[in-house]
Amino acid sequence: MSEPVAVEELEVPTNKSDPVIQARELARWYGQVVGLTDLTVDVPPGITGLLGPNGAGKSTFMRLLTGQIHPSSGSVWMLGRNPVFQPEVFCEVGFCSEDDALYDDMPARDMVTFLARCAGFGAHDARERAALVLDRCGMAHAMDRRCGGFSKGMRQRTRIAAALVHDPKLLLLDEPMTGLDPVGRRDVVDILESFAAGGGSVLFSSHILHEVEAVATHVAIMNKGMLLAEGTLGQIQEELEDYAFTLEVRCSDPRALAKALVEHGHIVSVAFDGEDGASIASSSSRALTEELPRLALSLGIEVFELSCPGEDLETLFARLMR
Amino acid sequence: MSRGPLPLFKSLVLVASFAAHEVSWSRKTVFLGLLLLVPAGIATIIRSEAPPGEVGEFLEFGMTSLVIGIVQLMCLFHGAGLIRDAMEERTLAFLLTRPIGRSRVAFGMYLGLLMYVLPIGLISATAGFAACRAGLPGGMFSDVAMSPASAEALMRLLQVTGAAVVFYGALYTLFGLVFKASTIVGLLFLMIFDGLLGSLPGPPRMLSPMGYFETLASPYYQSRATMYSEMEAHTIESSTAVIVLVAALLVIMLVTRRIARGKDFVAFQKAQ
Numbered sequence: 001m002s003e004p005v006a007v008e009e010l011e012v013p014t015n016k017s018d019p020v021i022q023a024r025e026l027a028r029w030y031g032q033v034v035g036l037t038d039l040t041v042d043v044p045p046g047i048t049g050l051l052g053p054n055g056a057g058k059s060t061f062m063r064l065l066t067g068q069i070h071p072s073s074g075s076v077w078m079l080g081r082n083p084v085f086q087p088e089v090f091c092e093v094g095f096c097s098e099d100d101a102l103y104d105d106m107p108a109r110d111m112v113t114f115l116a117r118c119a120g121f122g123a124h125d126a127r128e129r130a131a132l133v134l135d136r137c138g139m140a141h142a143m144d145r146r147c148g149g150f151s152k153g154m155r156q157r158t159r160i161a162a163a164l165v166h167d168p169k170l171l172l173l174d175e176p177m178t179g180l181d182p183v184g185r186r187d188v189v190d191i192l193e194s195f196a197a198g199g200g201s202v203l204f205s206s207h208i209l210h211e212v213e214a215v216a217t218h219v220a221i222m223n224k225g226m227l228l229a230e231g232t233l234g235q236i237q238e239e240l241e242d243y244a245f246t247l248e249v250r251c252s253d254p255r256a257l258a259k260a261l262v263e264h265g266h267i268v269s270v271a272f273d274g275e276d277g278a279s280i281a282s283s284s285s286r287a288l289t290e291e292l293p294r295l296a297l298s299l300g301i302e303v304f305e306l307s308c309p310g311e312d313l314e315t316l317f318a319r320l321m322r
Numbered sequence: 323m324s325r326g327p328l329p330l331f332k333s334l335v336l337v338a339s340f341a342a343h344e345v346s347w348s349r350k351t352v353f354l355g356l357l358l359l360v361p362a363g364i365a366t367i368i369r370s371e372a373p374p375g376e377v378g379e380f381l382e383f384g385m386t387s388l389v390i391g392i393v394q395l396m397c398l399f400h401g402a403g404l405i406r407d408a409m410e411e412r413t414l415a416f417l418l419t420r421p422i423g424r425s426r427v428a429f430g431m432y433l434g435l436l437m438y439v440l441p442i443g444l445i446s447a448t449a450g451f452a453a454c455r456a457g458l459p460g461g462m463f464s465d466v467a468m469s470p471a472s473a474e475a476l477m478r479l480l481q482v483t484g485a486a487v488v489f490y491g492a493l494y495t496l497f498g499l500v501f502k503a504s505t506i507v508g509l510l511f512l513m514i515f516d517g518l519l520g521s522l523p524g525p526p527r528m529l530s531p532m533g534y535f536e537t538l539a540s541p542y543y544q545s546r547a548t549m550y551s552e553m554e555a556h557t558i559e560s561s562t563a564v565i566v567l568v569a570a571l572l573v574i575m576l577v578t579r580r581i582a583r584g585k586d587f588v589a590f591q592k593a594q
Binding site (some may be wrong): 089114 | 587588
């Protein structure tokens, strides 16, 4: 059992752009196993995706955030409050764990009602809110059935309803789309987007890249208990050092452009596509993106279109892992 | 439109009512429910088989130990499992991520255990008492009204039973919080401290909570080992028993609060 970390008071965020989650040199060990190490991060409002392979430390971070475990060192705050010693923060935070856990003996509505009551709602209000939020999560048809008989997708929807029932400002979801079919995933994405559109913030973890890419405005990438990168996709790309890069260009004279580029040592290959297209592979992303516009300008070549195939989160992730 | 945190009493009652529901629906309930009939069953057998007068002695010395043993088993199997099961089934996260606070969750669960075990423990004690005394002069259900001595004995039995539920409920809730194999540790405690040490005639009996409860039940109670012998036994004063039990209960509560605040409430972490 680790010693409780002293509560440090932070200002409760009042500005809409203030970080909703702050971690400072946060670390957690499980005996000799590193769960999380030296994590310093500010999670801004909006939808943030926490991305990383299994064992990256995402769930450890979620458990530290929700006060289920204590940090070995460092501190963490949500909405300016310490989750272990200031549990009132959970009036404004909803959490859906990755564990397939529900009160199996209880009907979904009773369970969600109970959790709403724990958040301070009266019995009548809580029951009405439970019905509303279960309906919103696509569980209207089954809300009076016991959770023990639910399919995996229904269980996940019920858990998300339980996280939403007290109308939180911040939603923490640990692998929320695991076990859902494509329709279920789409529904969860819709719920997250409508929650964020209503002014709420979301931190959700996933090891599936396109899930994060589809929903998140902000990304934090973790591996082996460490934060590798954090920011928007563009910011992360900028932070990355030079890397091999392929650019597709459509211009008035691709051959002249390619010839001028090849004189520089970093070009690996050029493949032409029709009269106006070329795919240029370079060993240096920085050199290529700096030289191409300069050369096009000096040679009087008109550039119609530039694209970077494969420059999605998956490629970025693979680069970070290296 | 989120609301503020719940006041202490309301949050305890909410968690307690939920825990009582969980306990009453658990798979152990039927088996443990049958145990409640044991005191009345044994009293009935003694009355029908043993010479007259034996049942009075059983009521004086045996009934309390039996009833306390049974409520202790109920507190052990339900109390030790309440928090531990919720940790292992991963449902505890629902309560920990509400604006309640960790120690209130632990104490709410303890209160829920009392809400369930206390009434049925008292019913079991009353049924056992009734089976011993029914129809006897001055006893229950006789033509003569219940004598003051009989009423006093019943009240004492109920008080000791209630106190035992409060004490053992707190103890085994703490076990559930601390030990992974909480039921096994609890059983060992029951066998070593209450079963073995509690039966010994000498000072080791003072290490057994059961010894103090037996003292409270009957001022003539010495120990189970010396009950029917001429052996000199180590006696415990009633006032000492009250002080020791109250002090031990307070210590258990304080330790529970401290551990609940500092504990990692995730059952285990697989090596990554």
